Amino acid sequence: MLSDFSNIPIDTQPLTQGLLPYILGTIIATGLFVGVFLHELTHSYFALKKGIKIRSITLLLFGGVAEIEEGIPDPSDEFLIAIVGPISSGIIGAVCIGIAYLADYIIINPTWAAVIVFIFWYLGLLNLLLFGFNLIPAFPMDGGRVLRAYLAKRMDKYKATKIAANIGKIFAIFFGILGIVTLNFIIVIIALFIFFGAEQETTMTRYTSLLEGIQISGVMTKEVTSVSPSMPVPELINMMYMYKHLGFPVIDREELVGIVALEDINKSSEIDREAMKVKDIMTREVITLAPDQPLNEVLQKMAQRNVGRIPIVSDGNVVGIVTRSDILRVIQLRES
Numbered sequence: 472m473l474s475d476f477s478n479i480p481i482d483t484q485p486l487t488q489g490l491l492p493y494i495l496g497t498i499i500a501t502g503l504f505v506g507v508f509l510h511e512l513t514h515s516y517f518a519l520k521k522g523i524k525i526r527s528i529t530l531l532l533f534g535g536v537a538e539i540e541e542g543i544p545d546p547s548d549e550f551l552i553a554i555v556g557p558i559s560s561g562i563i564g565a566v567c568i569g570i571a572y573l574a575d576y577i578i579i580n581p582t583w584a585a586v587i588v589f590i591f592w593y594l595g596l597l598n599l600l601l602f603g604f605n606l607i608p609a610f611p612m613d614g615g616r617v618l619r620a621y622l623a624k625r626m627d628k629y630k631a632t633k634i635a636a637n638i639g640k641i642f643a644i645f646f647g648i649l650g651i652v653t654l655n656f657i658i659v660i661i662a663l664f665i666f667f668g669a670e671q672e673t674t675m676t677r678y679t680s681l682l683e684g685i686q687i688s689g690v691m692t693k694e695v696t697s698v699s700p701s702m703p704v705p706e707l708i709n710m711m712y713m714y715k716h717l718g719f720p721v722i723d724r725e726e727l728v729g730i731v732a733l734e735d736i737n738k739s740s741e742i743d744r745e746a747m748k749v750k751d752i753m754t755r756e757v758i759t760l761a762p763d764q765p766l767n768e769v770l771q772k773m774a775q776r777n778v779g780r781i782p783i784v785s786d787g788n789v790v791g792i793v794t795r796s797d798i799l800r801v802i803q804l805r806e807s
């Protein structure tokens with residue numbers, strides 16, 4: 472079968488013997504993983520070089536997603552960071568295919584030649600597939616970012632994102648139909664992944680552009696109701712009813728020591744709750760921001776860490792709090 476599509480006349484007979492198919496499968500899967508990892512590493516390397524923080528790298532079959540910490544980078548930076556991923560896959564693919572051809576010339580033992588050619592040819596094709604797939608000019612693929620960066624030099628970021636995302640959705644619909652017609656479940660999943668990725672990117676960019684130019688101090692609630700770490704949990708529940716707030720900063724001798732929210736109460740067992748105190752259930756690692764930071768920081772932190780409220784700290788003191796509903800209110804006001 473291999474000789475059909477590789478043009479390399481190898482004897483594939485020995486590849487089907489004994490455990491060899493399983494061993495080859497494992498090697499190729501590992502090789503593909505390394506290929507995807509190198510692709511992501513290239514994105515990260517260039518992002519770091521441009522001074523952009525990368526929070527996490529999620530490895531997915533079709534190009535992992537290196538999550539960028541700070542909103543949308545400058546168009547020329549984004550262009551570079553996005554394009555280097557597919558380029559690295561393209562190079563890896565070409566090198567693998569080169570090795571396959573070379574191995575066919577050099578290795579005399581027919582079994583070894585077949586094994587090496589098969590592995591590198593297959594890995595070469597998979598990496599070239601990654602290269603091609605990621606160059607599709609549609610969100611959330613690298614090509615979508617390249618397109619957005621190209622457009623963002625000529626118009627505002629939100630408009631550029633919307634165009635790139637709409638192209639992504641058209642591709643997704645086309646992919647979806649193709650998947651359904653050919654009864655290929657994987658293509659349908661990829662189509663959904665593209666569609667919702669494009670949708671999410673548009674929403675995030677729209678919010679970011681609506682919140683642009685606003686400082687945290689202009690939106691935060693200045694009168695912060697806090698609780699003490701020694702407050703019993705039943706009392707905390709009463710406070711939630713009274714103030715209609717679902718979370719409070721925990722302050723001990725004027726120092727922020729934690730944050731406690733309804734989720735923390737729900738995590739504790741109902742029987743223990745009676746005897747528990749705020750300090751037993753609170754989250755100790757609190758994400759805080761400063762009043763002079765842009766409001767967009769709040770939006771990003773909330774999205775990344777999945778928190779509903781962020782205390783605003785200045786000189787070690789809590790001077791305010793911003794909640795998810797504060798952000799939504801500003802978005803609604805700006806939209807109308």
Ligand SMILES: [Zn+2]
Binds near residue numbers: 556557
């Ligand atoms: Zn990529």
